[in-house]
Amino acid sequence: MLNKPSADVIEAAATWYIDLREVSADDPLHQAHQHWLAADPSHRLAWKRVEKLQQACAQANDSISSSTLTNARASRRQMIKMLSVMLVAGASGGLAWQYRESAYPLMAEYRTGKGKSLQVTLADGSQLQLNTDSAVDIAFDAAQRQVILHQGEILVTTETDPQQRPFSVQTRQGNIRALGTQFLVLSDSHLTQVKVLQDAVEIRPAKGSEQPVRLNAGQQLQFTDHAVQPAHTIAGQPQAWIQGLLVVSDWRLDQFIEELSRYHPGKLSCDHTAASLRISGSFHLKDTQLILQNLTSTLPVRIRYFTRYWARIEAI
Template sequence: MSAQRLDRATLEAAAHWFVELRCEAPDPATRLAHQQWLAGDPRHRQAWERLQRVQGTFAQVSAGVARPLLASAQAKRREVLKVLSLLLAAGGAGTLAWQTTPLPALIADQRTGTGERRSLRLQEGSQLHLNTATAVDIHYSGQLRELRLLSGEILIETAKDALARPFIVHTGEGSIRALGTRFIVRRDAGRTRVSVQEHAVQVRCSADLLTPVRVEAGQQLSFERASISPLQPANPEADAWLRDLLVVHDWRLDDFINELQRYRPGHLGCHPAVAGLRISGAFQLANSDPILANLSSTLPVRIRQFSRYWVRVEAA
């Protein structure tokens, strides 16, 4: 398997193991669990080897960069896990992302950690809500109101602007222009999804900025740099995270676990043998441990936990 195909969850799990083994005094059970994790999937060992290569570059980084990272590893466990995840995702040869990009998610104007959500009012009165693991830059000028979503998910409620400046959200795949509206933008894995709850937006992909697609209330679509998918009905519960809820109706279990993973530090996986089971309900996002515990009482599954930061749902 190519190093570039390692998924974020696997890399983040490796980062958690790194911090747990380096910054604490691990007991034999923890070390054994780490070895079991390494042996459980070839991608785990590949991720661990990549982490070791990145670790070896720390001594080459300027002291002004390296020391804050290592200090954060001791003082703020979760912060370092996010930093390590970004470093690991930078490249298979141990190349540090800031050599070509100044770790944009870490220096974004507004960002949230895993499981964190935040709301703020922008200068002209628009409301911006950030979901878990989100990074966004904000730029207002005399001509435009602009946001750049670097990662994660935001909900925007635009306000009327005295200067009549357009409100535009940019992502790596294109842009969304608000038409007096309430809408959600989510970005991951080179794809942006837009879901409109009030009024409408115009979507343009990077390869065709001259041909916008209008998305009305109750509709959603996804787009990449070179293409825009057909319009679909929007999920009416797409904004449930504002109420700290994950609401699903007849979802596949693996899709549910992948969504829950966004709100939980470490690795949360689903074995292919149970991936097709169906699940419905409203789940509190503040603490995912009870959600996982209850799965085994409603579905023929068990929860296998090597550590707090590596959990997999398997057949009972």
């Protein structure tokens, strides 16, 4: 008799489900998923739980795709954790319905998959550039111009508005008001990071004081829903992703792999010994597999592939 799948296997099944939703039916990721299923009986057992949960939600007239995993206000990590909890608890229709109100929609007005980007021209002429795995909604009316960043990263370049409506970006943690500017916003379920490239912005945490914090060109900071961290000078080339590049200088390898994972279709990890190695360079994000392969020629590491899209970097 098969044992229950471990927590790691459950999380892997949840990750596969989230990632497969982002690709076409003929994408190689589907083949990688089949290899993963065949690698261990517990993988198939965990995937059966995913299928049962889908069936339970369908019987409740509420599929996973339209409810439990469809709130773009949640980060990818948050959605994976949410699904993992449901898979551990069991795939009953009652449980699916219980999570309905606390789960978030996956689809927004504009959204990118992993490794993808998107440029959007707004009604006022302002420009948005969405980085990998990002989701936004646009809320323009007679009184304001607002971009709601549910998850991910955007570059905002504002235009002057004849109606003089304020322009702002809203995240789970608070509001960033543009003062005629160009700036980057990166947000997840825990915090928001802002980097100002031109002019300035004003930041108001959702639960903080009413007095906004001004951030000027060349500065960056992070904030939660109740506090703003001190500002400091922008380092490196934070907008290099617009040219399809990841530029790093003396980063720890685990930090590099974590950042690369944002663009890689699948699962990446780094063992403890390799984590402290240092890396610098400019990397083309179009081919994350090639980046991984090149690591072995510059660092004392090897890449252990479980599937094409599931790899771990190990020290040698």
